Amino acid sequence: MTTVGRPYLPNRKKLEGYLDQVYESQWLTNNGPLVRELEERLGDYLGVDNLLLVANGTLALEVALRTFGISGEAVSTPFTFVATSAAIRNEGLGVRYADIDPETLNLDPAKVESACGPDTQALVPVHVYGNPCDVEGFDELARRKGLKTVYDAAHALGVNYDGHSVLRWGDAATLSLHATKLFHTGEGGAVVFRRAEDHERARRLINFGLEAVDGSIPDVGMNAKMSEFHAAVGLAMLDDLPAILEHRKAVGEAYERELDDWVSFPAWSKRGTRNGAYAPILLETPSVRDKVKAVLQSEDVIARSYFSPSLDETAAYRAGNFFPESQAKALRTLCLPINTGMDFNDVKKISLCIKRAINQERE
Numbered sequence: 001m002t003t004v005g006r007p008y009l010p011n012r013k014k015l016e017g018y019l020d021q022v023y024e025s026q027w028l029t030n031n032g033p034l035v036r037e038l039e040e041r042l043g044d045y046l047g048v049d050n051l052l053l054v055a056n057g058t059l060a061l062e063v064a065l066r067t068f069g070i071s072g073e074a075v076s077t078p079f080t081f082v083a084t085s086a087a088i089r090n091e092g093l094g095v096r097y098a099d100i101d102p103e104t105l106n107l108d109p110a111k112v113e114s115a116c117g118p119d120t121q122a123l124v125p126v127h128v129y130g131n132p133c134d135v136e137g138f139d140e141l142a143r144r145k146g147l148k149t150v151y152d153a154a155h156a157l158g159v160n161y162d163g164h165s166v167l168r169w170g171d172a173a174t175l176s177l178h179a180t181k182l183f184h185t186g187e188g189g190a191v192v193f194r195r196a197e198d199h200e201r202a203r204r205l206i207n208f209g210l211e212a213v214d215g216s217i218p219d220v221g222m223n224a225k226m227s228e229f230h231a232a233v234g235l236a237m238l239d240d241l242p243a244i245l246e247h248r249k250a251v252g253e254a255y256e257r258e259l260d261d262w263v264s265f266p267a268w269s270k271r272g273t274r275n276g277a278y279a280p281i282l283l284e285t286p287s288v289r290d291k292v293k294a295v296l297q298s299e300d301v302i303a304r305s306y307f308s309p310s311l312d313e314t315a316a317y318r319a320g321n322f323f324p325e326s327q328a329k330a331l332r333t334l335c336l337p338i339n340t341g342m343d344f345n346d347v348k349k350i351s352l353c354i355k356r357a358i359n360q361e362r363e
């Protein structure tokens with residue numbers, strides 16, 4: 001079976017080497033040596049400072065918002081995985097949505113500005129499918145209105161923008177290191193802070209708000225620590241990351257060559273690099289999308305309708321407003337399988353299947 005998000009399993013011998021270190025140190029969690037090693041090496045690899053590992057990508061967003069002391073509301077996108085909105089609400093904030101740009105599928109700073117209300121204190125845009133947002137536009141808006149920007153960069157690990165990690169943009173950017181993501185620790189996440197003092201405060205927050213030096217409790221914290229076992233998985237996988245990125249990028253480009261005349265694609269930022277985290281396609285109509293998905297499934301190929309439904313249409317996050325672009329795209333997008341086990345023959349076979357399904361639906 002070929003499926004979206006098949007997890008990568010690191011070399012077992014290498015993993016066992018790290019597990020031996022855990023048995024040796026008997027240090028299982030609480031900012032242990034493997035967590036610190038992974039923080040250091042991942043930050044170096046990505047070219048970012050102030051990287052903090054946490055228990056998962058949802059908590060990464062919550063930690064970032066809490067570090068900045070955000071209250072009131074945040075503006076975010078209805079076209080994302082539900083965790084983005086869940087994290088905002090879990091921090092006791094209201095979510096306001098703005099509609100997406102129909103070409104990039106990312107938030108548009110002009111629409112975000114219109115969506116801001118008097119209680120808006122933060123922007124939470126998502127680099128959807130690893131496609132960098134209009135980061136300059138959000139930067140300008142945030143400065144002008146005195147807002148904090150937290151990017152949900154769960155899809156954007158390894159993506160550069162103008163030659164530097166896109167994670168450098170915003171007051172913070174968050175990663176998910178969940179098993180289905182292109183680089184992972186089983187469960188895990190990270191926050192990259194722009195400023196060292198925010199990084200320091202967040203390190204306290206993820207450990208119940210405790211001050212390590214004197215045990216005082218200046219902040220209401222949470223438990224968002226990564227364990228040594230999770231860090232071991234990441235360390236065992238880290239050496240493979242450049243090859244994984246290269247391979248995914250090639251598979252993504254192969255899909256686009258095969259399907260160019262048949263489907264459309266999000267408008268990828270010309271200033272961003274690609275990481276092949278996802279292989280999204282846009283079909284002509286919802287019925288073509290459903291047909292393609294069904295035909296693929298009959299061939300044991302599992303594609304996913306990321307991101308559907310549009311969050312403003314769900315019971316939990318219903319917004320009252322209407323976000324036509326997000327709703328329309330939610331019915332037309334499909335993310336195709338992309339993982340390290342695939343080669344160009346798989347891409348050819350899956351693409352043929354898609355073309356057949358489109359032809360059947362057109363008849």
Ligand SMILES: *Cc1c(COP(=O)(O)O)cnc(C)c1O
Nearest residue numbers: 056057058081083084154176178
């Ligand atoms: C995966 C994902 C998350 C959540 O990450 P977890 O590590 O599963 O908590 C958040 N936002 C987006 C856009 C994601 O794709």
